Each structure stands twice: as C-alpha cells, then as structure tokens.
Amino acid sequence: MSPSLLNSLLMLPALVLLAIVFAWPLLDSAWLSSQASSVLTGLSPIANDGANWQRLLGDARFWQDAAVTLRFAAVSVGLELLLGLAMALVLHRPGRGRGWLRALALLPWALPTTVLALGWRWIYNDPYGPLNAILRAFGAPPYGFLTTPATTWLFTVLADVWKTTPFVALLLLAGLQSIPAELEENLVLEGARPGQILRRLTLPLLKPWISLAVLFRLAQALGVFDLVQVLTRGGPAGSTESLALYAYLNAMRFLDFGYSATVVIATFLLLVLLTAIGWLLLVRRPLEASR
C-alpha cells in the first residue's frame, strides 16, 4: 500500500464523521430553506418557490436580530481582545503561584455557559442582586439590568466578556511565550519604556495570535445562543434576541422548520462573509505586506 493511500485511509473515519456532522447539515438546511415545512404542512416538506427567502427579506424581526447579533459580536470581541491582552500580559509575568493564577483566571471559560448565565441572572437581579445592593449602598435607585430594553444588551456583552476573555488571554499567552525573551531584554537595555516595548515588539509579533483570536471569537459570537437563551431569553422586548436564538425559536416554538432553516443559512452566509472579510484584513494583507 502506498504511503499516501495509507494516510488517506487513516484520516477517512474522522473525515467521514466530520462530513456527516458539518457538511450534511448545511446542505440539508440549504435544501430545507426552499421548502415549506411547518405545522401547516404537517411538518412534511413541500417546495414553495423561495417563499421563505422572500419572507426573510421583509422580516423586520430577522433584520433586528441581525443588527443585535452584529452589535453584540463587534463590541464583545473588541472588549475581549483588549482585556484578553491585559490578562495575557499579567499571566505571562513570572512570579510565584503563576500556575494557580492561570488556572483560576481560566475558570470562567471552563464552566458551562448556561450555568454561568444563570449566575449572572442572579447578579443582575432587580432588586436583590449584588449589583443593585451596591447601587443601594450609594443611595441610587435599583436598576433593571435585564428589564431595560435600551441597555440590557450591554449586560449580555459583559457576561460574555467575563466568560470568554480567559480563552482569548490563553491564545495570546501562547503568542507571548513564542517571543524570545532576548528581544525584550535588548529593548530594555536600549532604554525602551514598557509602553514602547508593547508597541514596537509585542504587538507586531503577537499579530498572528490576535488574528486567530479575532476570527475564532467573531465566528462564535455571531452564533451566540446559550448565553442569551438563559440570561434574557432574547428580551426585554426582543432587544437581545440573536440570530441563532431566532432560528431555534422558529423550529422549536413556532414549529416552522423551513423558515428556521432559512434563518440558519442566512446566518451562515453572514458568518462566511464576515470571517472572509476578517481573514482578508487580518491574515492576507499583513502576509502580502511582509513580502
């Protein structure tokens, strides 16, 4: 047996399972988005000439959810990057108990999102949660963190930032560890201040890891589901409903599988478009510039 054939055979089982779980669902949902399949059709698919897609174009709720999801992704990924960098720099500094520090800092990322979302619901509780207790201590009236449509999205962002910043920090820590210590020592000998070292050495060399973290977090944030489903259930007044939650509700609550599939595929296309733009901006251009 030729080595190449053997290698392919070794990879085959994993690739088949990947195809069944990733490729087939996308193809199936793409097909289903061209079908009417709801309680009205007895849940059996009937071709409906793109009616789902026409409905999507005029569906104000879909476009609002798209805007909510984009805003959530942009703000939370931006904050996670800034805080993740700060956290990675702290975790990178040598010192006693660094291993424990890393483990404890990593904890929010390792725990289930639904469990933490429930915890945050209690922290945001009006009027008994600790945040309102702090407000009370300063003589301020209680605030409806999860019941004020204009601002609730900010608190979903905060919970997400708290949960996923450790992951970004871990990726950036990997980058920091790959930078030879001598480079920094040389700059210190030249009299560079910490801010200059960060700008001239650390950030440029960290760029590949920053790009990786942004692409990964962007894709995950555009699919945000667990957090909003448990923390706000999309509310108040739909102000935090994400695209994934809308797709889920269409299938599981409104029992409209055809339209749910349409929302899934539309979200997927948006995701591909945005990660492709991110890829071109973050990965391709620096590569070409470095030539």
Next chain:
Amino acid sequence: MRSLLLLWSLAPLAWQLYTSLVTPEALVNGSGVAAGSFWTLENYRQVWLADPPIWRYLLNSAVVGGATTALTLTLAVPCAYGLQRQGGRLRWAVTLALLATAIFPTVLLFLALLQLARALGLANNLLALSLPYAALCLPLAVLLLRAAFAELPAELEDAARLEGLNLPRRLRHVLLPLLAPSLASTAILVFLFSWNEYPIALTWISRPELLTLPPAIARIAGSSLFTVPYGAFAAATVLGSLPLLLIVLIFQRSIVSGLTQGAIKG
C-alpha cells in the same frame, strides 16, 4: 494587577457560593437576619433530593463526556498521524477544512442534527449524543495531536519500523507513550466541551432523567423568570461547577500547555 485579575474572575463565582449557603431571608435582608438563620445547607439538600436529583445530571454529563472523549481520541489519533505523514494538496485541504470547522459556531447545526437524530432514532440516547460531540471536537483534537506528532523525531519511528513493528504496534508501544501529555490535554479539552455543550443536548434529549447538566440547569431557569429559587440554583451551579473546578485545578498545566503548544506548532 494579579489581585485585580483574581477579583474579576472569581467574584461572580464567589457570589454564587455565598448565595448557595445562606437562607432566602439572609439574601433579601443581608445582615439584618438573626445569626442562627443566616447560613444553611438547605439549598444543597433541596437539589440533591429533587426529582430527578442533581447527581443524576452530573452522572449523565460524565457518561457523555467519557464516551465523547474515548470516541474523539480513537478517531483523532489515526487522523492526526495520517495528516502529519501526508504531504501536498491533500494535507493543505484537510488542514483548511479542520480550521474552518474548528471555528464554526456549532449552534447552526442543531436543526439538521435534530432531524438526523429523529430519522435514526438517536434522540434520548446519551451514548448517541457522543457522536455529534466527537465530530465537533475532532477539528481541535486533530490539530493539537498533529502538532504533537510533528514534535517527535522521525528517526524514532524509522528505528521501530526497522525492528519490524507494524503501524498499530508502533503507535501503541513507541509513539503514543511519548504523546501522553498531549493526549491528556486533548482529552481534557474534549471533556470540557462535552460537559458544557448546550444546543444539541437541548434538542436531542427530552426525557428529564437523561438531561445533561447544561439543559437541566437551563430548564430549571426557564420554569419562571421572576420567582426563581436562586438559593437552590446557586447550589446546583456550585455542584455542577465542582467537577470542572477540580479538573482545571489539577490539570491546569496540561490545559494551558496543551492549548498554547497547539497554537504555537499548529
């Protein structure tokens, strides 16, 4: 800086621990409650004796996590080995596919996977749940293990081949023992993923006694938005987090090095 970081990471968790250990009156009135009726284990008793009890969910999550980890490693090791030995276009294409699937938000797969589960009769089956879970973990597992295989000197395997060892024996007796740290950190990451996965468990499992921890917690949370027994919740949160807390604290070195090494060499 370090204490600020610890405060940020741990304060919300500490609040849960506190909530789980005090009476409802203490939560509402703070220190104005008589000393004797402040601390309590009642919340823990409540979730431990609930129907189904919390340990049932923990057990379900552990079963799915174990099966997923075993299945993922069984598929990922040969795939990573083949990918590392393979050159040219195929290697490039497979690596690209693995990267794309690794960042993919898995919630977008729930609808089609649900239909698949119904068609094949896989719903309400904990072991069947490990099939999609293994697939969702495979991209990361293969990428991490391929990086680990790349670290091993090629002469090592050549020597074993000259000794007349066939591939399964070379893997079992020569290569995998050397990869033990990478296998361990990959296994931990897979287990963490499986323990935390929500949308697929939510749609595949409907029988209460088969729920894994995340949908079980969300289901209690969904029972009412306003009159929520936060003490009992916090107790469930603490018990559900405890196994992971232990894993992270015991294996922190392999988790951190596993992810960072994988990212550096990948």
